[in-house]
Amino acid sequence: MASMNVSLPDPMRDYVQRRIDSGHYASVSDYVRDLIRRDQGETQDVERWLHDLDASIERGLADAEAGRTHDLDDACDAIIDRIRTRASAQPQ
Template sequence: MATMNVSLPDPMKVWVEAQTKDGRYSNASDYVRDLIRRDQERRATATLELKALLEKAEASGVGTRPKEALIDAARAEARQNGLLRGE
């Protein structure tokens, strides 16, 4: 197994050490490896979900709404989901 040194600000170092003291992780390396595995899984899942959405969109065929209507609908949905503030 390779070794990697990582510099952390003091509050993050304290946090990592606290995660090992409660017994869930045997040491800081275990904790960091778990974080990396979770990130890898999250990214893989997100990629699969995006591919599925793209395949679904492609299978739905050519749309009939004008570009402006699509943009307006996307903006409204983004606002509703808190992703976009009023323009």
């Protein structure tokens, strides 16, 4: 296993030591490994989200090119009409 040297300001070093003393971590190395694992997971989540977003945009563009879209004003008007119809049908 490789080793690295890290310099920390005193308040950060003290914080890490308190985490170790409280039993949350066995050592400084354990603490740093946990931080790296969390960062790797977060990075993978962001990459997955961006990939899904790109795919969604591509599907939307393909739908637009194929004419599978609706005018936003027309769609909003239809929703408002349905809300008004339901509201007027409610007993008062």
